[in-house]
Amino acid sequence: PNEKHEPLKIYADDKESFFQAVYVPIKLTETETEGEKQVGNVILLKNITEFKELDSAKTTFISTISHELKTPISAIMMSLKLLEDQRIGSLNDEQQSLASSIKENSDRLLNITGELLKLTQVETGKLILSPKITKPIELINYAVSATRVLAERFGCNIEVEYPEKIHKLFVDSEKIAWVITNLLSNAIHYSKENSRIIVGAKEVDQTIQIFVQDFGKGIDPRYHQSIFDRYFRVPGTKVQGSGLGLAISKDFMEAHDGKIWVESEIGKGSKFTIAFPVR
Numbered sequence: 001p002n003e004k005h006e007p008l009k010i011y012a013d014d015k016e017s018f019f020q021a022v023y024v025p026i027k028l029t030e031t032e033t034e035g036e037k038q039v040g041n042v043i044l045l046k047n048i049t050e051f052k053e054l055d056s057a058k059t060t061f062i063s064t065i066s067h068e069l070k071t072p073i074s075a076i077m078m079s080l081k082l083l084e085d086q087r088i089g090s091l092n093d094e095q096q097s098l099a100s101s102i103k104e105n106s107d108r109l110l111n112i113t114g115e116l117l118k119l120t121q122v123e124t125g126k127l128i129l130s131p132k133i134t135k136p137i138e139l140i141n142y143a144v145s146a147t148r149v150l151a152e153r154f155g156c157n158i159e160v161e162y163p164e165k166i167h168k169l170f171v172d173s174e175k176i177a178w179v180i181t182n183l184l185s186n187a188i189h190y191s192k193e194n195s196r197i198i199v200g201a202k203e204v205d206q207t208i209q210i211f212v213q214d215f216g217k218g219i220d221p222r223y224h225q226s227i228f229d230r231y232f233r234v235p236g237t238k239v240q241g242s243g244l245g246l247a248i249s250k251d252f253m254e255a256h257d258g259k260i261w262v263e264s265e266i267g268k269g270s271k272f273t274i275a276f277p278v279r
């Protein structure tokens with residue numbers, strides 16, 4: 001039995017079909033003293049080809065839509081840039097504030113379409129890694145500078161904890177920097193204003209770990225697994241979002257043979273860790 005419960009692909013009659021396997025152990029009690037003995041399995045195969053086809057149609061649909069949306073959003077942002085240019089004429093305070101609201105929302109739209117595109121890459125198996133040797137601090141520095149404006153806006157103070165000696169990583173730095181940026185952006189969004197956030201790296205038991213710790217609202221233990229599922233958001237979450245960031249982060253980490261997890265307590269804050277095996 002495969003642990004991940006991935007469907008079985010069977011090629012027959014010139015057609016690919018997908019089956020979900022369920023293993024039912026057959027147990028026999030031969031003598032009173034010996035106890036139960038497993039003598040085999042009954043394997044039930046459920047044909048899920050139709051669902052698979054629908055799922056792939058959905059992925060293609062999302063991919064096309066998000067791709068198509070990117071161009072008009074970029075055009076909106078370009079026009080906004082021009083609008084803010086003094087040479088075209090200056091905006092009064094109210095117009096300025098409307099323009100910055102348009103910018104904020106276009107940024108969000110662009111972010112969401114980017115996340116949807118990343119998701120479809122994972123789902124269609126088109127996730128290609130280009131790994132290279134990278135120091136963990138380079139990835140951390142990238143993420144800290146990518147979230148600087150956001151951190152300033154919320155008055156968050158980001159501290160970096162970095163050991164003197166740590167192995168280098170062999171990873172797709174663009175994807176892992178994206179994961180850390182996403183964790184930092186969550187830490188800022190789900191903390192109170194003017195909070196502390198710690199981002200750092202350490203080596204533990206043959207793994208290189210990078211963590212992002214906040215002292216914000218924390219996450220109920222009931223949701224520590226589900227927050228890594230697609231589109232899942234903790235019930236009652238008011239901050240706007242898509243529920244995709246952590247799911248994509250998990251996919252990116254698994255593609256690197258790595259792991260991602262959270263330790264968190266309501267009211268005390270959360271610590272997200274990503275870990276890579278030392279090679």
Ligand code: ADP
Pocket residue numbers: 186187190214216217218219227232233234235237240241242243244245246247270
């Ligand atoms: P999004 O933030 O877009 O909703 P994510 O996949 O990044 O999507 O996060 C899923 C959910 O996990 C969030 O909606 C939020 O409820 C919860 N969450 C993530 N990070 C934190 C954090 N640092 N503190 C508290 N809750 C968090």
